[in-house]
Amino acid sequence: MLEALCLTKAFGPVHALDQFTLVAEPGEIVGLVGHNGAGKTTFANVVSGLLRPDGGRIRVNGKAPRAARRLLGLAPQHLALYPTATPRETLRLFGGLYGLRRRSLALAVDEIAESLRITGFLDRRVGVLSGGQQRRVQAAAAMVHRPSLLLLDEPTAGVDPETRQSLLHAVRARAEQGAAVVYTTHYLPELTELGASIAVARHGRIISRGSASELLDGLPGEVRLAFDDEEVRVPTTDPAATLARMLTGTTKAVRGVDLRQPTLDDLYRSVAHAR
Numbered sequence: 001m002l003e004a005l006c007l008t009k010a011f012g013p014v015h016a017l018d019q020f021t022l023v024a025e026p027g028e029i030v031g032l033v034g035h036n037g038a039g040k041t042t043f044a045n046v047v048s049g050l051l052r053p054d055g056g057r058i059r060v061n062g063k064a065p066r067a068a069r070r071l072l073g074l075a076p077q078h079l080a081l082y083p084t085a086t087p088r089e090t091l092r093l094f095g096g097l098y099g100l101r102r103r104s105l106a107l108a109v110d111e112i113a114e115s116l117r118i119t120g121f122l123d124r125r126v127g128v129l130s131g132g133q134q135r136r137v138q139a140a141a142a143m144v145h146r147p148s149l150l151l152l153d154e155p156t157a158g159v160d161p162e163t164r165q166s167l168l169h170a171v172r173a174r175a176e177q178g179a180a181v182v183y184t185t186h187y188l189p190e191l192t193e194l195g196a197s198i199a200v201a202r203h204g205r206i207i208s209r210g211s212a213s214e215l216l217d218g219l220p221g222e223v224r225l226a227f228d229d230e231e232v233r234v235p236t237t238d239p240a241a242t243l244a245r246m247l248t249g250t251t252k253a254v255r256g257v258d259l260r261q262p263t264l265d266d267l268y269r270s271v272a273h274a275r
């Protein structure tokens, strides 16, 4: 369980964290969303003990960050892997640092490699793997010791749909085993797929917190229909019904259809409106 209460952290005049409060229960996936600069990465760094906060209180299963290091797994936003090591060596190294030995280490490496579909390239050098394969290795390194608190900072940035699915599957599996997960993303549909609750960050603090259905249902998306001579865009909270209505009413040939899912901007607008 994570309790982060009233965290503050300033870099000169920039208040990266400004009374930032977030609690994640065991088994809960919290989707942490917010625009660039909202404080998400600073929060992950403070919770994992990489940065000291100016104020506030953090407890992981009741322990302060330094004492809780073995309970925590962090996959940073930017890839941080040894290019000359293989994924197997990487996972054994991380598992070993977190106290796993011999048979339990080998089992943990096999299990996470299977879950994140790394098995096929476990013994190739990390430096020759694709970006998506490296992302999976980085996430696996954060999860191999089965942490009680998992911090994933945009793990799906720039990956293909298959890698995204394996990452989401592995995250859900960890939560089902009881881990509290804080999952940062700019892509809202992932949070529905994960069954995550949502925390919206802005200017260093959480401005809204709730279930995915509370915060995302009813957000306007958009249906776009392209004809030979024009393009029609209709904002809607029910794209399927809107599309059916638009198609029923037209005799022109349709050249293109696009359904836009709600974005972070839509969520920000709705949160600002409700305040």
Ligand SMILES: Nc1ncnc2c1ncn2[C@@H]1O[C@H](COP(=O)(O)OP(=O)(O)OP(=O)(O)O)[C@@H](O)[C@H]1O
Residues within 6 Å of the ligand: 011, 014, 015, 016, 034, 035, 036, 037, 038, 039, 040, 041, 042, 043, 077
């Ligand atoms: N080491 C640092 N020195 C100075 N300023 C920093 C440092 N780290 C973060 N900041 C500033 O703190 C603010 C919050 O940054 P942070 O990286 O936490 O945001 P973020 O929500 O993770 O953004 P992104 O979505 O772009 O990753 C930004 O204004 C950033 O410029």
